[in-house]
Amino acid sequence: MRKMTEAAATLRPDLAVTCAAPELLAQAEELAVRLGLPLAEAGARHQLLLRCAPEGLELVKPDDPQLRGPLRVDFTAGAMDFRRKQPGKELLLRAVGCKIGRPLTVIDATGGLGRDSFLLAAAGCFVHVFEKEPVLAALLADGLERARQCPDTEAIAVRIRLTAGDALPFLREMRAQGQVVDAVYLDPMFPERRKSALVKKEAQLLQLLAQPSNPAAEKELLAAARAVSRRVAVKRPAKAPFLGEAAPSHSLSGATVRFDVHIAISGCF
CATH class of the missing domain: 3.40.50.150 (Vaccinia Virus protein VP39)
Incomplete structure (x- = not known):
């Protein structure tokens, strides 16, 4: 990926970190700190969510019905x-x-x-x-x-x-x-x-x-x-x-x- 300019930075999506289960909250909190991203609050709407799930880390776009399925890196199947x-x-x-x-x-x-x-x-x-x-x-x-x-x-x-x-x-x-x-x-x-x-x-x-x-x-x-x-x-x-x-x-x-x-x-x- 290329280096962001100040103008490009304004184009970045609204992105937050969340988890799919309570036992993954600590993992989500650590990830949010490491990436400098906010944790998603209950009821808040975000353009993109980086979600810690039992199947692995995944990227989702919750506001688009056609894109609600997660994007996950999987080399095993x-x-x-x-x-x-x-x-x-x-x-x-x-x-x-x-x-x-x-x-x-x-x-x-x-x-x-x-x-x-x-x-x-x-x-x-x-x-x-x-x-x-x-x-x-x-x-x-x-x-x-x-x-x-x-x-x-x-x-x-x-x-x-x-x-x-x-x-x-x-x-x-x-x-x-x-x-x-x-x-x-x-x-x-x-x-x-x-x-x-x-x-x-x-x-x-x-x-x-x-x-x-x-x-x-x-x-x-x-x-x-x-x-x-x-x-x-x-x-x-x-x-x-x-x-x-x-x-x-x-x-x-x-x-x-x-x-x-x-x-x-x-x-x-």
């Missing part, structure tokens, strides 16, 4: 579980240069809900994922913790290190120390800010947290990533322009997205 078991169909793995039996060290600088990081780890990669939006980082941390407690996903989840913060200072420090990783992965896109029945519930919730695109910041992030990796893979909408106006070495295209790949000359930029 459903579509995510299906995808991790079929790595050969993932363009992402080709984009970062992942091959069976050759684990890579990858930095995911724009983690979001962590699905791509989890697919990379499922293929054997060691992933350091960054997410600077505190709410998304909290959801991702909760999902990873539950994945570590599940026998089917424990070995994958332990290969993922999460940092709740901006990747850019970390990449700059890596460059200053002459450090290089196998690949950096960037997925800075968020859904368009539009109302449509065709936009999924998850996308509508995410776009409430998303900040406006900042081309200068995106260009800076790409340059920093290229400076410390042998390969940078950038996920883009299929018809979107190149990130930072930088032409890639090549692209891998799917039906709705493509991966622009920047490969270092002689192993390092």
Whole structure:
């Protein structure tokens, strides 16, 4: 997620922390303090609620009948579980240069809900994922913790290190120390800010947290990533322009997205 400007801050949704059961109140109180968010009071109305529930941490939009179902990070079941078991169909793995039996060290600088990081780890990669939006980082941390407690996903989840913060200072420090990783992965896109029945519930919730695109910041992030990796893979909408106006070495295209790949000359930029 991108750094908020003062103008963007006014666009942030009205968000509070709550719990689904009395025994989770202490957890909700700790989370509210950690994120600097208010606790939801009885009878108060909020645009978004970050709710501690027995199933895990979840984001809900209570004032919209079509969006009342929770958004929760879950790597142990459903579509995510299906995808991790079929790595050969993932363009992402080709984009970062992942091959069976050759684990890579990858930095995911724009983690979001962590699905791509989890697919990379499922293929054997060691992933350091960054997410600077505190709410998304909290959801991702909760999902990873539950994945570590599940026998089917424990070995994958332990290969993922999460940092709740901006990747850019970390990449700059890596460059200053002459450090290089196998690949950096960037997925800075968020859904368009539009109302449509065709936009999924998850996308509508995410776009409430998303900040406006900042081309200068995106260009800076790409340059920093290229400076410390042998390969940078950038996920883009299929018809979107190149990130930072930088032409890639090549692209891998799917039906709705493509991966622009920047490969270092002689192993390092």
